[in-house]
Amino acid sequence: MNLNQIELLRILQETQLNLSKAAERMHIVQSAVSRQLQLFEEELGSPLFERKGKKLTALTPLGSRVMAEVAAINQAKLNIQTIASDFLDSSKGTIHIATTHTQAKYFLPEPIQRFREKYPAIRIYIVQASPEQLIDQLHAHKADIAICTEKVNDDVDLVTQQCYEWHHAAVMPKGHPLCENELTYARLTSFPILTYSFGFTGRSAIERAFQQSGTQLDVILAAADTDVIKTYVRMNMGIGIIARMAYDVHNDQDLVIRDLSHLIPKSITKIAYLKQNYLPLYCQHFIAELLLAAKQIKA
Amino acid sequence: MNLNQIELLRILQETQLNLSKAAERMHIVQSAVSRQLQLFEEELGSPLFERKGKKLTALTPLGSRVMAEVAAINQAKLNIQTIASDFLDSSKGTIHIATTHTQAKYFLPEPIQRFREKYPAIRIYIVQASPEQLIDQLHAHKADIAICTEKVNDDVDLVTQQCYEWHHAAVMPKGHPLCENELTYARLTSFPILTYSFGFTGRSAIERAFQQSGTQLDVILAAADTDVIKTYVRMNMGIGIIARMAYDVHNDQDLVIRDLSHLIPKSITKIAYLKQNYLPLYCQHFIAELLLAAKQIKA
DNA sequence: TAAGGTTACGGCGATCGTAACGATC
DNA sequence: GATCGTTACGATCGCCGTAACCTTA
Numbered sequence: 252m253n254l255n256q257i258e259l260l261r262i263l264q265e266t267q268l269n270l271s272k273a274a275e276r277m278h279i280v281q282s283a284v285s286r287q288l289q290l291f292e293e294e295l296g297s298p299l300f301e302r303k304g305k306k307l308t309a310l311t312p313l314g315s316r317v318m319a320e321v322a323a324i325n326q327a328k329l330n331i332q333t334i335a336s337d338f339l340d341s342s343k344g345t346i347h348i349a350t351t352h353t354q355a356k357y358f359l360p361e362p363i364q365r366f367r368e369k370y371p372a373i374r375i376y377i378v379q380a381s382p383e384q385l386i387d388q389l390h391a392h393k394a395d396i397a398i399c400t401e402k403v404n405d406d407v408d409l410v411t412q413q414c415y416e417w418h419h420a421a422v423m424p425k426g427h428p429l430c431e432n433e434l435t436y437a438r439l440t441s442f443p444i445l446t447y448s449f450g451f452t453g454r455s456a457i458e459r460a461f462q463q464s465g466t467q468l469d470v471i472l473a474a475a476d477t478d479v480i481k482t483y484v485r486m487n488m489g490i491g492i493i494a495r496m497a498y499d500v501h502n503d504q505d506l507v508i509r510d511l512s513h514l515i516p517k518s519i520t521k522i523a524y525l526k527q528n529y530l531p532l533y534c535q536h537f538i539a540e541l542l543l544a545a546k547q548i549k550a
Numbered sequence: 551m552n553l554n555q556i557e558l559l560r561i562l563q564e565t566q567l568n569l570s571k572a573a574e575r576m577h578i579v580q581s582a583v584s585r586q587l588q589l590f591e592e593e594l595g596s597p598l599f600e601r602k603g604k605k606l607t608a609l610t611p612l613g614s615r616v617m618a619e620v621a622a623i624n625q626a627k628l629n630i631q632t633i634a635s636d637f638l639d640s641s642k643g644t645i646h647i648a649t650t651h652t653q654a655k656y657f658l659p660e661p662i663q664r665f666r667e668k669y670p671a672i673r674i675y676i677v678q679a680s681p682e683q684l685i686d687q688l689h690a691h692k693a694d695i696a697i698c699t700e701k702v703n704d705d706v707d708l709v710t711q712q713c714y715e716w717h718h719a720a721v722m723p724k725g726h727p728l729c730e731n732e733l734t735y736a737r738l739t740s741f742p743i744l745t746y747s748f749g750f751t752g753r754s755a756i757e758r759a760f761q762q763s764g765t766q767l768d769v770i771l772a773a774a775d776t777d778v779i780k781t782y783v784r785m786n787m788g789i790g791i792i793a794r795m796a797y798d799v800h801n802d803q804d805l806v807i808r809d810l811s812h813l814i815p816k817s818i819t820k821i822a823y824l825k826q827n828y829l830p831l832y833c834q835h836f837i838a839e840l841l842l843a844a845k846q847i848k849a
Numbered sequence: 850t851a852a853g854g855t856t857a858c859g860g861c862g863a864t865c866g867t868a869a870c871g872a873t874c
Numbered sequence: 875g876a877t878c879g880t881t882a883c884g885a886t887c888g889c890c891g892t893a894a895c896c897t898t899a
Contacts, residue, residue: 252627254553280891285853285856286856297637303898305897316828320828324623328619334619527622570877578864585865852897855894856895857893862888865886866886868881873877874877
């Protein structure tokens with residue numbers, strides 16, 4: 252057993268058990284990986300993969316158990332490298348943030364700017380994805396931390412910490428009937444609604460609220476992206492229900508915003524990362540910066 | 551980085567950072583391990599060990615963080631091997647049980663005998679040690695499971711499950727004054743006491759009980775081993791306080807046993823093993839056998 | 850026949866062993 | 875001087891690459 256064989260197994264999973272592609276990714280010829288896999292299976296004494304003819308089709312029961320350990324080894328290997336470069340120079344490095352459009356555009360800019368002043372040599376990559384994908388990104392080590400509102404609480408492999416709480420709000424063109432008088436479930440449901448796609452930015456809280464009230468929204472357009480929603484609101488297609496912090500006081504003056512905290516319960520945005528993953532110092536500081544920014548929102 | 555270097559680091563810890571002994575354990579010459587260590591430190595970019603001259607004296611802060619990951623890799627590596635041999639043939643293998651004298655002599659014989667009938671090809675090694683050492687044995691992979699009453703609850707790396715509950719009892723030669731009338735804290739403290747050493751077989755429960763009652767035992771002899779205690783009780787040196795199940799109805803007929811459950815709270819014997827450690831199937835069955843035996847004690 | 854996998858063999862490099870040297874108690 | 879670690883150099887064995895072959899969609 253050696254680390255290259257472990258790495259091979261890891262990559263085989265990522266390439267849908269395609270030996271040729273795995274070989275390519277490892278910068279060696281295909282025959283080499285074929286032999287290494289044989290050697291490893293021989294060492295263990297039984298096959299890790301189901302085969303149809305010569306092609307690998309699936310993991311054997313043994314294979315899937317082994318893969319869990321492979322992941323652990325890979326994680327520890329990455330941690331060693333991260334820890335070491337942390338000691339060498341924790342002022343440079345890279346952060347991959349997996350998050351949704353709303354967070355990237357309306358929450359992250361300020362803490363990121365402050366963080367960059369302190370750590371100018373750290374590269375920051377923002378990976379935009381749906382909340383479900385965010386968690387996959389963490390597991391695939393394509394992201395270090397995820398910032399989002401939905402889903403992250405279920406996964407036992409994740410550490411999550413609360414970042415900030417927020418409410419939804421309705422946006423509409425000036426002069427719209429809903430600009431006046433109290434907003435109720437009944438009034439909202441009588442207009443066409445534009446809001447987030449399922450699984451995005453507190454959409455689940457919206458659903459729950461209206462379901463419990465016994466009413467139902469007429470969602471005629473759902474988008475992952477607040478800006479898309481606003482665009483269609485400006486086209487007079489209906490009422491937008493968006494995260495309150497996504498209303499921009501400068502650029503959205505043509506839209507009227509109305510609080511919905513009495514109708515839709517608060518949403519909580521969390522920071523999540525893999526439990527077993529060693530986060531470099533600068534990444535820990537970045538999280539601290541996020542929490543600081545979150546505090547200032549409350550105040 | 552490769553698995554041999556990881557293995558080297560692991561063995562260096564076990565050999566008090568002695569390169570020569572590590573080389574011996576790895577069946578290669580000393581110069582080879584010296585170079586491998588250099589290569590690894592070079593790869594990481596900074597030293598893992600403090601050096602005094604040429605000798606390795608301690609881990610650097612980097613080193614100790616890395617060692618934690620090394621342990622994880624080693625664990626995963628062992629798991630892969632265990633899982634694989636489990637699939638090959640789970641009817642043979644080895645169980646290392648770390649436990650104390652009392653459990654080994656008065657609890658384990660029956661479940662072990664029953665287990666051997668089902669799994670005759672499994673070798674069973676009993677490692678006797680103090681409860682503190684038991685936990686070290688688990689961490690050092692010298693034992694698969696530990697069975698004991700004290701200490702194991704503190705360690706977050708351990709899975710523990712309750713095995714059985716029991717009480718202490720007093721043993722004394724026939725005709726001793728304490729054979730008659732009710733046993734009280736006061737009466738017990740007026741005689742010399744023989745019992746377990748600190749940290750053994752519920753000694754902590756004894757201590758707590760008498761401390762809370764405001765009295766103090768006159769322990770004139772403490773041993774790790776019930777048989778030693780009985781021997782001195784037979785020599786009329788005093789009253790023995792032992793685990794109730796350590797009284798043998800056949801061989802201890804010359805001694806009188808008296809229940810102490812009204813004075814000393816129950817002790818709980820637990821089974822413990824490493825959280826990250828994959829236990830072979832037969833080992834899981836062995837634990838099931840232990841729990842079965844524990845149930846029968848209650849009944 | 851293209852794509853994916855296996856087998857055979859020769860070459861190269863990583864890692865080991867030998868050996869001589871250096872340091873520390 | 876005994877123990878422990880380092881350095882230099884030649885030898886070896888593991889692993890890769892080339893290439894020919896096999897199998898299935």
